[in-house]
Amino acid sequence: MADYQILNPYSGALIEEFDYSTREDVERAIALLVEGRRRQEATPAFERSNTLLRLAQLLLERKEQLAALITEETGKTISDSRVEIDRAYNTAIASAMEARAINGEALDSDAYPPQRDNIGVVLWKPLGTILCITPFNFPINIALHKIGPAYAAGNTILFKPGPQNKRSAELLVELCYIAGMDNSVLQLLIPDIEATSHAVAHPQVQAINFTGGTAAANAIAARAGYKKLLFELGGNDPLIVMPDGDLNAAVNAAINQRFATAGQRCTAAKRLFVHCDVFAAFSERLVSATERLKVGDPSEDDTFVGPLIHSEAADGVERRIHAAVSAGARVLCGNKRQGNILWPTVLAHVPDNVELVAQETFGPVIPLRAFETIDEVVALVNNSPFGLQAGVFTQNLTLAKQLYNRLDVGLLAVNDGPGFRAEHFPFGGVKESGVGREGVRYAIREMSYQKTLVF
Ligand SMILES: NC(=O)c1ccc[n+]([C@@H]2O[C@H](COP(=O)([O-])OP(=O)(O)OC[C@H]3O[C@@H](n4cnc5c(N)ncnc54)[C@H](O)[C@@H]3O)[C@@H](O)[C@H]2O)c1
Numbered sequence: 001m002a003d004y005q006i007l008n009p010y011s012g013a014l015i016e017e018f019d020y021s022t023r024e025d026v027e028r029a030i031a032l033l034v035e036g037r038r039r040q041e042a043t044p045a046f047e048r049s050n051t052l053l054r055l056a057q058l059l060l061e062r063k064e065q066l067a068a069l070i071t072e073e074t075g076k077t078i079s080d081s082r083v084e085i086d087r088a089y090n091t092a093i094a095s096a097m098e099a100r101a102i103n104g105e106a107l108d109s110d111a112y113p114p115q116r117d118n119i120g121v122v123l124w125k126p127l128g129t130i131l132c133i134t135p136f137n138f139p140i141n142i143a144l145h146k147i148g149p150a151y152a153a154g155n156t157i158l159f160k161p162g163p164q165n166k167r168s169a170e171l172l173v174e175l176c177y178i179a180g181m182d183n184s185v186l187q188l189l190i191p192d193i194e195a196t197s198h199a200v201a202h203p204q205v206q207a208i209n210f211t212g213g214t215a216a217a218n219a220i221a222a223r224a225g226y227k228k229l230l231f232e233l234g235g236n237d238p239l240i241v242m243p244d245g246d247l248n249a250a251v252n253a254a255i256n257q258r259f260a261t262a263g264q265r266c267t268a269a270k271r272l273f274v275h276c277d278v279f280a281a282f283s284e285r286l287v288s289a290t291e292r293l294k295v296g297d298p299s300e301d302d303t304f305v306g307p308l309i310h311s312e313a314a315d316g317v318e319r320r321i322h323a324a325v326s327a328g329a330r331v332l333c334g335n336k337r338q339g340n341i342l343w344p345t346v347l348a349h350v351p352d353n354v355e356l357v358a359q360e361t362f363g364p365v366i367p368l369r370a371f372e373t374i375d376e377v378v379a380l381v382n383n384s385p386f387g388l389q390a391g392v393f394t395q396n397l398t399l400a401k402q403l404y405n406r407l408d409v410g411l412l413a414v415n416d417g418p419g420f421r422a423e424h425f426p427f428g429g430v431k432e433s434g435v436g437r438e439g440v441r442y443a444i445r446e447m448s449y450q451k452t453l454v455f
């Protein structure tokens with residue numbers, strides 16, 4: 001039997017089965033990528049930029065094929081998959097633009113005694129070879145957020161996607177080669193965890209650029225030793241609704257940022273905090289909108305909620321919903337399952353200590369929590385090991401600024417949800433949500449080092 005079977009999360013059909021890359025494959029790939037550094041050194045920034053522009057165009061040309069692969073392997077609805085390719089196009093374009101703008105700075109030595117007459121020129125240089133490890137849920141755009149900036153900076157890349165995403169990863173890498181990346185600059189492998197760990201610890205790998213869960217991040221950090229780590233991890237992101245907030249806009253944000261991708265998004269609106277003055281009105285509108293969503297076959301254009309990635313994921317979310325109900329939560333809608341599909345579910349009066357809200361829940365479920373004061377909601381939001389992004393609906397900018405200063409997150413979106421993301425904005429969190437920043441310009445710096453010339 002093969003090492004891994006790719007099953008369609010909706011139909012359960014076998015898509016492909018394959019054997020993992022071996023430790024020897026890892027050694028061969030890294031040796032090739034070490035050679036590829038000389039090729040990168042000889043490739044000027046404008047050529048790297050033009051390659052990324054060609055890749056962006058290829059992403060658009062192959063959009064339907066890429067989107068269909070994402071839907072087939074992840075169960076993401078075809079409309080969400082198309083949006084992912086549009087986002088990946090922006091990421092590739094931003095990488096191309098930033099490749100031409102990796103500017104350093106010049107320093108004069110006369111800022112401090114003793115009197116000297118030196119000029120310092122500080123430039124950004126590539127770290128070398130980057131191991132890029134990606135999660136299942138955005139197999140193209142998250143990969144682009146690693147490959148694009150790493151390549152723009154002049155690095156070579158060992159790309160390790162999730163095994164479920166083998167086919168979309170193969171097509172992406174094929175497009176990178178067609179665009180102009182050499183196979184000594186970009187290598188795709190899907191080893192098992194042990195062989196991946198061998199790559200993590202490899203002395204010829206200078207940085208690990210990882211997106212995924214905390215458990216894997218801890219294992220990687222334990223093996224990596226003395227090298228750069230860029231971690232984009234989990235989130236338990238809040239959406240806060242104030243009495244002066246636009247309730248319809250807040251409902252739309254909750255729907256789009258919690259039920260799209262079946263809630264399997266790091267920046268999903270996983271906890272909703274609604275001021276008590278508008279709790280009833282908001283809850284009523286949210287339930288009404290939720291019950292109108294089409295649930296089912298992710299390959300149909302009008303489906304809004306498809307399946308979770310596999311049955312174990314659906315089991316876990318279903319178990320947390322049932323545990324919350326047993327602990328006193330009230331089901332306002334949903335709480336229904338068919339195969340790997342969980343109907344979008346809204347719960348009220350969820351106790352603060354149940355796993356559904358105390359931990360990151362990757363599924364289409366909204367726990368509603370009423371609050372009265374700003375101090376109360378700040379304490380509730382910050383009472384989490386995660387701190388990725390937050391959203392607040394209010395017209396009061398003084399309040400928004402207060403929340404920006406008091407919430408332990410990497411970004412606060414005003415009159416939008418925590419799922420806000422622009423590919424060129426800095427992206428990342430605090431606490432267990434990660435280390436470092438993505439977002440193209442910031443990722444380039446994370447995968448580079450500053451080298452100074454003095455004369
Ligand atoms: N912050 C972000 O940008 C972001 C984006 C998407 C997903 N995520 C997080 O990722 C998680 C869901 O994705 P997932 O289930 O694919 O995550 P995961 O951690 O199970 O796997 C992520 C990747 O790491 C690999 N991996 C797993 N264990 C490893 C180990 N010990 N050593 C090396 N590699 C290992 C997997 O094969 C996969 O390629 C959630 O926690 C979600 O919040 C974060």
Ligand SMILES: O=CCS(=O)(=O)O
Nearest residue numbers: 137138265266267421
């Ligand atoms: O899972 C989160 C990735 S993104 O959609 O916020 O970029």
